Amino acid sequence: MILETSNITKHFGGLKAVSGVNLKIAPGAIHSIIGPNGAGKTTLFNLITGAIPPAAGHVVFDGNDVTGWSPERLAKVGLARTFQRTSIFKNLSVVENVALAIRSREGVSRSIWQSTASEQAIVSEAMDVLGKVGLRGRDKDKAGALAHGYQRALDIAIGLALKPKLILMDEPLAGMSRGDRETIAALITELRASLGVTIVVVEHDVAMVMRLSDRITVMQHGEVIADAPPAEIRDNEAVRKAYLHGSFAA
Amino acid sequence: MLAASLALNGLVMGSVLLLFSLGLTLIYGVGRIVNFAHGAFFSLGAMAGIWLANSGLPFWAALLIAPIGVGLLGVLLDWAVFARIRDRPMVDSLLLTFGLALLITGVLYELGGRNVQILAIPSALQGVVDIGAIKLPMYRVFLSLLAILLTIALLLFLKNSDWGLRVRAANDDPEMGACLGIDRENLMHSVVGVSAALAAVSGVVGAPIFTAYAAVGDKILILAFMTVILGGLGSLRGAIVAAYVVGLITVFGEGYFGGQLALMLLFVLVMAMLINWPRGFFGEGRTE
Amino acid sequence: MSDSLAASATLSRDMVRTTTYALVVVAALGASVPLWTGSMPFLLILASQAVIAAIVALSLDLLMGSTGLLSFGHAAWYGFGAYLTGLAAKLLTPEMLIVLPLTLVATIVLATIIGFVLVRQIGKTFAILTLALGQIMFALVFVMSGVTGGEDGLQGIPVPKAFGIPVVRPDVWYWILYGVLLAAILASFHIRRSPLGKAWLAIRENTERARFIGLDTGSLKLLSYVVSATLAALAGGLFALFNGAASSDLLNWFESGKVLMYVVLGGVGTIIGPVIGAAVFTITEHYVSSITNSWLIYFGGFFVLIVIVAPGGLFGALSSLWSRFGASRRGAAS
Structure with a gap:
């Protein structure tokens, strides 16, 4: 595994933003994390990339325990990210x-x-x-x-x-036109093919995620409710239930 | 005995500082503006007290009229000046209030602010109160009580009034405030007005002790800044505790080491605290 | 962002061209001063003061224009340099090649310690603390009034020497100061184009992103703070030696305000803009304050006006005029 979190947890006040999440990312994979709004996806990203420190749990990246490392230090060992709100100079x-x-x-x-x-x-x-x-x-x-x-x-x-060995993309397709979405999606597939970089994506566009990913983790209320290849996720009862009132009907 | 007397005077100082700092916290909370001109409002209040007293009005009238006048000026400034840079980056608001501080100070210099003047204490408040074995001038007791009463009144108003509800909503999250249909412009006008009036009240009641001249607000502004940083930027209860901490440190420092050294000690303390607790006493200062 | 103070340093070609022209004009004008002030030594002294102001302005722009940190108490370092150099000249040796380096080393040490805490704060806390630092340095003058002369200022700084030769003549002084300014300008442009300068700009542009590409923003900010403080202290040291005295006025917050004004007036991050701003402002201040007592009113009012109407500074306004002119000319040609 290139990235592994064990029991990682973060609370904001009484809200369990992320609670005991165990995530395993295989090297070279395109691994997506989905879930309804407020499921804790972005918080999980922030915990992995060192933007905020976890209350409990560990993050292991490429064989090193990187829990609590600063973003700049993580960037130096090959963990990069992009932002939900595009962040450039x-x-x-x-x-x-x-x-x-x-x-x-x-x-x-x-x-x-x-x-x-x-x-x-x-x-x-x-x-x-x-x-x-x-x-x-x-x-x-x-x-x-x-x-x-x-x-x-x-x-x-x-x-x-x-x-980077691994790049985390926070909603790379959000707020884009249909054409742009296709372009970026194609880019993601192409990057993995040509560079062999592991890509972790948080995304709302479930149809796109199903097409793109090797594996999908589904979160709800700060916890993982499913973790499987796309085909299995499609048929997963818990996932259907979580999304019943959600933004998609996949 | 000295220590006890200093402690009492520290509480007096803390009360004035509290009243003054509340305005700073309020304007920061709602508008995210660090108001460098807040000290100039204090000076303006003190000078206005002198002008009104010289024109024959009694102390009490000055205490009422000066804050109202300065408060209205605050509303005017917000409408005419601050409103122009509402959507600009934080940098611009800092520079703007800084320039405004220079401007107001400059005007005060021209209006008699070059000389140090003292506002006379009204006869009803002269004399000394015995607290145990310590003598404290009656005026200082009045000053503290007034500051504390005004603070409580403001806090109650914030808690119970419609205006207070809006202020608190905007304080928690400006965008949320906008969603609740709050008229941001009018709210900011009123907040700047109240904030300026609070500074002016402190200026007038402070004028018999701290004197009045164009730059009298400079020192208390620095103390108030130390207060809001210690308490955590934007935290009301942090500011309340910090005002008394700073008041006590200042007065004790002055008593034992002299005023300038006290200021330096305070600065070193604040810097040292920031290393470990960058968000103030209650850890609720803003970090954006 | 583009119409804000925070972003007046763009890399447009017009900006580069304006900068180049401005640099040539400033250099030529500056160098010609001793030629036409021969019969008016007073003007030469005023010009020398303008040059010192320009060095301070440049020092602040190295901070504000590079990493975007806003210092409201830059006079702290200017005054610190002045007092320390003056004292060293009085107590140790009048040799400026010893006392100035001494001042620089002391500033680097102190600015590193203070900067270590400062640069870790968010923008607003940083701004407040820098203002407080100015007041603290001011207080220090009075705490140590036995050494500093307190209210009376530091008097009797001896005539300084360079390589053992006394420096007295105004024109020699002017050349020294002008030489330091030119060297500082060239060094600033060099740094701006270097990887360090670009990393600084990245922090000013987007600190969060800078961290996520692996830039150690804390230490990079500290470096820019120390460089800035040190150059300001050098300007202060030169002023003390040139003036023969230092007073607590150097540490007044009005002084910090003036330095800010130079930079804002000239255009944050443009390097040459603040230099021009400082020179224009110093000379204007001299003449205006000889006519009226209420200089501070004009100063404050103008400050407010500039922030509202021309946040890019005069230099920024000039550049955009230039690019508009350029565009219309290109349009006409095609």
């Missing part, structure tokens, strides 16, 4: 957005001298990453000026530039 150029991540990965973010050759190498790598997400022609644009779908793609590109 809006006033910087598209290529610079990606170059920042590359420099961070290379550990040169603090230097004040940089040879032209090494800067060129970074830019050309950044262009390659942009090429993978279909942004190659937009490299000089201001990131904030990109259309919504492209911004989401850039968010993913920034994550990929870290050459």
